Amino acid sequence: MRVLDRSWQDRGVLLNSLPLLTLLTLFFIGPILLTLLLTFQEMRSYQLQWVWSLRVWSEVFSKYSYWVVIGRTVSMAFLSTFLCILIAYPAAYALATRLKNYASHIQILIIFSFLTDAVLKTFGWVLVLDRNGIGNWLLQHLGLGDEALNFLFTPRATLLGVVYNLSVYPLFTIYLSLKRIDRDLILAAYDAGASKWQTFREVTLPLSRPGLYAGAVLVFVLTLGTFLESKVLGGGKSPLAPELIRQTFETRVNWPLGAALTVVLVAIATIVLAVAVRLVQRTRQEQAAKGAEA
Amino acid sequence: MSQPIIDSRSISKNYGSFRALTDISLTIRKGEFIALVGPSGCGKTSFLKILAGFEQASSGELFIEDREMSDVPAAARPTRMVFQKLALFPHKTVEENISFPLRIAKVPAAERAERVRGMMDLMHLRHEYLTHYPAQLSGGEQQRVALARALVSRPGVLLLDEPMSALDAKLKKSLQAELKKLHRELGTSFVLVTHDLEEAMMLADRICVMVGGRIVQLGVPLDIYRRPANRFVAGFIGETNFLPVSVASTADGLSVRPLRGDQTAALLGADRVSPEAHGDAGLLLIRPEDGEILSGAPSPGMWTIAGTVDEKFTKGSSTQYRIRTEALDVPFVLESSGFDTAHIPVGAPVSVGFHPAKSYLLGDRP
Numbered sequence: 001m002r003v004l005d006r007s008w009q010d011r012g013v014l015l016n017s018l019p020l021l022t023l024l025t026l027f028f029i030g031p032i033l034l035t036l037l038l039t040f041q042e043m044r045s046y047q048l049q050w051v052w053s054l055r056v057w058s059e060v061f062s063k064y065s066y067w068v069v070i071g072r073t074v075s076m077a078f079l080s081t082f083l084c085i086l087i088a089y090p091a092a093y094a095l096a097t098r099l100k101n102y103a104s105h106i107q108i109l110i111i112f113s114f115l116t117d118a119v120l121k122t123f124g125w126v127l128v129l130d131r132n133g134i135g136n137w138l139l140q141h142l143g144l145g146d147e148a149l150n151f152l153f154t155p156r157a158t159l160l161g162v163v164y165n166l167s168v169y170p171l172f173t174i175y176l177s178l179k180r181i182d183r184d185l186i187l188a189a190y191d192a193g194a195s196k197w198q199t200f201r202e203v204t205l206p207l208s209r210p211g212l213y214a215g216a217v218l219v220f221v222l223t224l225g226t227f228l229e230s231k232v233l234g235g236g237k238s239p240l241a242p243e244l245i246r247q248t249f250e251t252r253v254n255w256p257l258g259a260a261l262t263v264v265l266v267a268i269a270t271i272v273l274a275v276a277v278r279l280v281q282r283t284r285q286e287q288a289a290k291g292a293e294a
Numbered sequence: 295m296s297q298p299i300i301d302s303r304s305i306s307k308n309y310g311s312f313r314a315l316t317d318i319s320l321t322i323r324k325g326e327f328i329a330l331v332g333p334s335g336c337g338k339t340s341f342l343k344i345l346a347g348f349e350q351a352s353s354g355e356l357f358i359e360d361r362e363m364s365d366v367p368a369a370a371r372p373t374r375m376v377f378q379k380l381a382l383f384p385h386k387t388v389e390e391n392i393s394f395p396l397r398i399a400k401v402p403a404a405e406r407a408e409r410v411r412g413m414m415d416l417m418h419l420r421h422e423y424l425t426h427y428p429a430q431l432s433g434g435e436q437q438r439v440a441l442a443r444a445l446v447s448r449p450g451v452l453l454l455d456e457p458m459s460a461l462d463a464k465l466k467k468s469l470q471a472e473l474k475k476l477h478r479e480l481g482t483s484f485v486l487v488t489h490d491l492e493e494a495m496m497l498a499d500r501i502c503v504m505v506g507g508r509i510v511q512l513g514v515p516l517d518i519y520r521r522p523a524n525r526f527v528a529g530f531i532g533e534t535n536f537l538p539v540s541v542a543s544t545a546d547g548l549s550v551r552p553l554r555g556d557q558t559a560a561l562l563g564a565d566r567v568s569p570e571a572h573g574d575a576g577l578l579l580i581r582p583e584d585g586e587i588l589s590g591a592p593s594p595g596m597w598t599i600a601g602t603v604d605e606k607f608t609k610g611s612s613t614q615y616r617i618r619t620e621a622l623d624v625p626f627v628l629e630s631s632g633f634d635t636a637h638i639p640v641g642a643p644v645s646v647g648f649h650p651a652k653s654y655l656l657g658d659r660p
Binding site: 182184185187188189190191192193194195198202203206207 | 346347348367368369370373374375377378379381382383384385394395398399443447
């Protein structure tokens with residue numbers, strides 16, 4: 001904590017963080033500032049005019065349709081986060097407990113599939129979900145009805161693709177958190193009379209929270225920027241914010257508007273990130289014990 | 295005191311092809327303080343885990359409070375464990391840690407708070423620690439919180455898995471004293487696992503020495519010290535002299551005579567002979583405090599060994615001499631509390647005397 005207090009006066013700290021600072025400024029803060037700058041300009045007959053106005057912002061805030069898209073994107077992000085966690089947590093739990101002996105083999109398999117290009121995997125889902133695709137063929141042969149899968153090119157297919165592509169992130173963050181939990185803590189809870197469920201709720205879940213939050217944030221932010229899945233599986237009927245931004249830049253050639261929509265999206269991501277950091281910090285403080293005990 | 299609380303009937307435990315425990319039969323009485331002692335890997339911790347319900351015995355039966363335990367999970371057993379690394383919940387405050395078993399048992403909040411505070415007082419923990427997290431406490435305080443959490447639900451048996459091994463010597467001593475006092479006040483049965491026989495001797499009513507997954511000796515501390523089952527147990531605590539002797543049976547009992555030196559044979563009473571000693575050779579166990587450096591003539595029945603002082607350690611209340619002799623390959627260790635011998639310098643020739651009839655005969659195999 002003391003380091004934090006005097007960091008701005010300490011030349012050493014400043015000097016040490018200079019490379020990182022430069023990198024961040026050049027590739028992150030700079031572009032964002034430029035984007036922000038762009039939002040106060042105007043496009044006239046496909047030419048960027050360097051005027052200072054709030055026209056774009058007033059358009060963003062007055063046009064309902066933009067907020068429908070942004071709202072759809074944010075709810076998609078919440079939904080995919082929820083589903084990813086729902087899938088990843090039990091999987092990570094199994095990997096850290098029951099399947100402990102096979103953990104490294106399973107991890108290699110997961111990493112292989114993770115490293116396979118997302119475009120390929122997403123197009124793969126088209127083959128599965130298509131009206132005459134593998135999914136329906138299989139369901140038909142199992143006697144589960146003709147064309148039971150008929151949601152290709154709807155937002156639900158986008159969600160499926162997003163969850164499929166992103167659930168590996170929380171799987172690993174949660175797994176790492178679970179791995180760090182001392183087995184004796186679980187035994188101590190059993191010993192104190194707790195049932196398996198009580199032990200999970202009182203000990204395992206709270207102690208795996210850092211991984212849970214980290215994974216959730218990753219999925220949330222990555223879903224906000226999702227582009228591929230909505231294009232390949234969503235059918236373009238109900239676009240998400242990234243698609244809207246792309247159209248604004250490329251089709252409408254309205255850079256300031258595109259920049260403004262980008263800023264809104266980045267702002268939402270930042271707020272969520274800030275809340276998550278807060279939550280993680282709180283659990284960190286509680287958990288400082290781990291290190292002190294060892 | 296006489297009622298058994300734990301009754302282990304020939305319990306064995308295999309881990310794959312490795313046999314961790316063989317035929318452990320042990321009855322622990324209500325209110326007793328028993329210590330399971332042995333070198334690492336002797337199975338003492340495995341046995342404790344079986345008592346706690348964390349592991350299942352491969353064969354044998356376990357009764358706790360007259361109930362067969364094979365189908366009873368850890369959560370439902372009347373045992374509570376203090377873990378070696380304490381296993382305090384790092385995300386819970388001291389109060390939440392201690393009250394955890396009560397909350398699980400659905401004890402009302404008011405009673406919970408009262409009992410937690412009672413435990414804090416019993417453990418000499420300041421009430422302001424209630425809102426602290428375990429990491430904010432010192433090692434000794436964490437130890438007390440762990441004990442409080444284990445005892446708050448008034449278990450029939452408290453299991454302690456080397457809880458003091460990580461503490462420094464001084465803190466250890468004071469906690470040992472408190473543990474003994476706690477045991478006397480609560481009347482709970484304590485089962486302590488330790489590799490430190492000295493700690494076991496200090497604390498326990500009975501000591502169970504385990505080696506290689508078997509019980510080697512079970513007895514009161516003084517018995518373990520004075521009448522150890524074999525050479526290993528004898529050497530497990532303190533320092534010991536083993537004098538090789540020849541053994542002969544006579545009408546009056548066993549007669550022993552040192553292999554080297556010309557001493558008169560001494561008769562040993564039946565209580566001075568280990569059951570495992572047989573044949574015509576053995577080892578006479580002589581504790582350091584049994585020997586004395588003779589300044590005059592030996593008293594009747596005494597054996598004497600001549601030697602020179604090799605090393606001398608002043609311990610304050612006593613002086614330890616290591617005396618090189620003809621009769622032994624290793625120096626004879628002698629502890630003298632007398633002030634009259636304190637001036638004997640290193641290198642001085644001395645005569646060591648001891649009463650063979652007061653020593654203990656062991657088999658000559660290790």
